[in-house]
Amino acid sequence: MLMKEGRSKALAAVLMIAPFVITYRTVFAYPVYKMFALSFTDAPLIGEGRWVGFDNYAKLLNQKLFFTSVWNTGYFVVLTVVPNTLIGLGLALMVVRLKGWLQSLVLVLFFLPYILPVSVVTQIWEWVLDQQFGIAQYLIEFFTGRRISVFRDPIWAMPMVALVTIWWTNGFNLLLFIAGLRNIPADYYEAATLDGATRWQCFQRITWPLIWPVTALVLTLQLILQLKIFDQVYLMTEGGPFNSTYVLLQLVYREAFRLNHGGLGSAVAVFLFLIIVTVSVLQYQLLRVRGR
Amino acid sequence: MSGIKLTGVSKSFGAVKVIHDVDIEIQQGEFAVFVGPSGCGKSTLLRMIAGLEETTGGQIRIDTEDVTRREASKRGVAMVFQSYALYPHLSVFDNMAFSLSIARRPKAEIDAKVRAAADILRLGDYLSHKPSQLSGGQRQRVAIGRAIVREPRVFLFDEPLSNLDAELRVKMRMEIARLHRQIGATMIYVTHDQVEAMTLADKIVVLKAGVVQQVGEPLELYRNPDNMFVAGFIGSPGMNFLKARVMSAAAGRLVVELEDAPGVPFDVPGTAGVPLGKGIFLGVRPEHIALGEREGSVPLKATAEFIEELGGTGYLHALTATGAEMTVECRGEERPHPKQAIRLSLDPKEMFAFSERGERLR
Numbered sequence: 001m002l003m004k005e006g007r008s009k010a011l012a013a014v015l016m017i018a019p020f021v022i023t024y025r026t027v028f029a030y031p032v033y034k035m036f037a038l039s040f041t042d043a044p045l046i047g048e049g050r051w052v053g054f055d056n057y058a059k060l061l062n063q064k065l066f067f068t069s070v071w072n073t074g075y076f077v078v079l080t081v082v083p084n085t086l087i088g089l090g091l092a093l094m095v096v097r098l099k100g101w102l103q104s105l106v107l108v109l110f111f112l113p114y115i116l117p118v119s120v121v122t123q124i125w126e127w128v129l130d131q132q133f134g135i136a137q138y139l140i141e142f143f144t145g146r147r148i149s150v151f152r153d154p155i156w157a158m159p160m161v162a163l164v165t166i167w168w169t170n171g172f173n174l175l176l177f178i179a180g181l182r183n184i185p186a187d188y189y190e191a192a193t194l195d196g197a198t199r200w201q202c203f204q205r206i207t208w209p210l211i212w213p214v215t216a217l218v219l220t221l222q223l224i225l226q227l228k229i230f231d232q233v234y235l236m237t238e239g240g241p242f243n244s245t246y247v248l249l250q251l252v253y254r255e256a257f258r259l260n261h262g263g264l265g266s267a268v269a270v271f272l273f274l275i276i277v278t279v280s281v282l283q284y285q286l287l288r289v290r291g292r
Numbered sequence: 293m294s295g296i297k298l299t300g301v302s303k304s305f306g307a308v309k310v311i312h313d314v315d316i317e318i319q320q321g322e323f324a325v326f327v328g329p330s331g332c333g334k335s336t337l338l339r340m341i342a343g344l345e346e347t348t349g350g351q352i353r354i355d356t357e358d359v360t361r362r363e364a365s366k367r368g369v370a371m372v373f374q375s376y377a378l379y380p381h382l383s384v385f386d387n388m389a390f391s392l393s394i395a396r397r398p399k400a401e402i403d404a405k406v407r408a409a410a411d412i413l414r415l416g417d418y419l420s421h422k423p424s425q426l427s428g429g430q431r432q433r434v435a436i437g438r439a440i441v442r443e444p445r446v447f448l449f450d451e452p453l454s455n456l457d458a459e460l461r462v463k464m465r466m467e468i469a470r471l472h473r474q475i476g477a478t479m480i481y482v483t484h485d486q487v488e489a490m491t492l493a494d495k496i497v498v499l500k501a502g503v504v505q506q507v508g509e510p511l512e513l514y515r516n517p518d519n520m521f522v523a524g525f526i527g528s529p530g531m532n533f534l535k536a537r538v539m540s541a542a543a544g545r546l547v548v549e550l551e552d553a554p555g556v557p558f559d560v561p562g563t564a565g566v567p568l569g570k571g572i573f574l575g576v577r578p579e580h581i582a583l584g585e586r587e588g589s590v591p592l593k594a595t596a597e598f599i600e601e602l603g604g605t606g607y608l609h610a611l612t613a614t615g616a617e618m619t620v621e622c623r624g625e626e627r628p629h630p631k632q633a634i635r636l637s638l639d640p641k642e643m644f645a646f647s648e649r650g651e652r653l654r
Contacts, residue, residue, distance in 0.1 A: 185375060185377065187373050187375050187377035188377055188379060190344050190371075190373070190377070191371070191373060191377040191390075191438075192390070192394075193344070193364050193365060194342060194343075194344070194364050194365060194369070194370065194371055195365065195390055195391035195394060195438075195442065196365035196366075196391060196394060196395060197365075197390075197394050198394075201394050205379075205390075205394070206379060209381045210379075210380070210381060
């Protein structure tokens with residue numbers, strides 16, 4: 001009797017977790033396994049290939065574009081992750097001081113870009129930054145003395161892609177920070193005010209340490225997201241000019257979908273996958289330890 | 293001398309006035325308690341003294357200095373919050389040292405002051421703990437310690453015991469009383485619990501809807517309340533109120549008759565000039581009502597409802613013929629049964645007369 005009940009409980013448990021297990025296996029575990037497997041073959045985009053051992057990895061190490069992509073991806077991460085986080089925190093500190101409907105309105109305005117599709121975002125910014133009639137050119141001209149076709153200039157292209165990315169994704173970080181800031185009781189600030197703390201001291205000694213778990217989370221999410229940069233680059237610069245915005249995911253796309261090198265494309269993907277896993281786990285652990 | 297004087301202090305939120313022309317004087321070293329029901333403005337008044345809430349009108353003086361418009365940190369007050377407001381990421385030591393460390397005091401001085409405060413509060417063993425590792429009572433002590441370290445002119449307590457369980461509350465109450473004796477500073481304490489007010493205060497300020505009802509020593513408020521609100525609020529359980537009619541009045545005494553006991557006139561202290569035949573309220577405390585009939589007392593018939601049994605004493609809740617609710621303190625063995633018809637004796641010497649509007653008739 002007892003065994004029968006135990007068996008039916010186990011069956012119910014299996015049935016309940018089955019949808020997750022099947023989905024996870026089909027859309028995550030199997031493709032990841034396949035990616036690793038393909039990276040050791042000379043497979044084209046579709047179909048199986050022959051086992052070639054570490055040949056694809058060796059090929060990558062002899063390819064200049066691979067190193068350019070690694071460098072550019074790193075550059076993009078540096079340009080976006082920390083600035084995006086700090087801007088999000090800075091804006092949140094300002095927005096959280098607003099009261100009632102005004103706070104909601106400002107929050108909506110900042111969040112609005114985040115719900116736009118990437119193609120719309122890039123189109124907006126191509127207009128804003130257009131060399132002929134872009135409104136931002138007045139600013140560029142003011143500082144540099146000339147109009148610049150930013151997406152065709154190897155120095156300007158990547159920072160501009162970063163700028164667009166920050167504009168696009170900052171609303172989400174802002175939202176996370178607002179939630180974090182609202183969790184800090186007003187009493188803490190009142191007690192500090194009575195103790196004579198200045199606004200900066202309040203930030204330094206109360207807000208910053210107490211918002212740190214959210215900051216660590218935002219930094220990690222940003223790192224993962226920005227390492228996977230592809231859409232904005234593909235739509236705005238296609239990796240150019242002179243490969244100055246060529247990134248790892250674009251190399252995967254080029255090898256696999258343009259040159260029909262499924263195996264080599266997978267090798268780049270494996271490389272990116274390992275970077276993301278290592279860096280994000282490492283970063284999160286480091287940040288967590290610091291926050292203790 | 294760190295006395296506090298409030299003169300005509302008022303506070304409005306937009307068109308809503310929440311504190312009405314408050315005048316209070318608290319002497320140096322006095323333990324003053326602001327007491328009143330929720331929403332009476334007692335916490336707001338405390339926060340105005342602290343400087344956390346802007347004062348709309350009037351003047352607040354500490355040590356004869358006008359601090360009405362002065363920044364909170366420059367008033368020389370320290371506050372213990374209801375939530376304790378301890379920083380969860382800092383140790384007990386750092387929490388207590390917070391004010392000194394932001395003022396960049398020398399390390400040796402910080403260390404000495406924090407340890408001295410920790411000794412007073414018996415927190416010496418917990419200085420390296422985080423607030424989350426402490427019990428409610430210990431957290432409360434840390435919050436007090438943080439105030440002591442600042443050596444303020446005035447200590448402000450905003451319902452500091454309301455997050456503790458009943459047993460701990462009594463214990464902490466004693467600790468706060470001991471602390472007051474030990475350091476002798478001026479303290480203002482806000483609570484809605486009149487027992488806390490009675491046991492701690494040198495001076496009680498009773499507030500209702502932002503208006504001071506009465507200021508005085510605990511026993512003075514108990515023995516000589518200015519109005520029905522104070523009479524009902526101070527004392528536990530609260531005073532009983534019965535409707536009565538004035539039959540005649542002379543030389544500071546009123547001859548009255550209870551609605552529940554017609555034909556039994558008796559006299560109570562009260563102002564002459566109250567219109568004859570007019571309705572008034574008579575207040576009598578549960579401890580001044582006896583079960584059964586007594587010589588020289590006013591007899592009253594009632595029906596027993598239920599008893600709150602405390603062991604040594606019990607509180608009998610009863611209903612009179614007109615439906616007035618009565619609470620009677622029963623000492624000794626005798627306890628009526630529910631629904632039993634009983635006779636009560638009210639001591640006329642211990643009765644208070646109030647006008648229909650609740651003002652005391654003296």
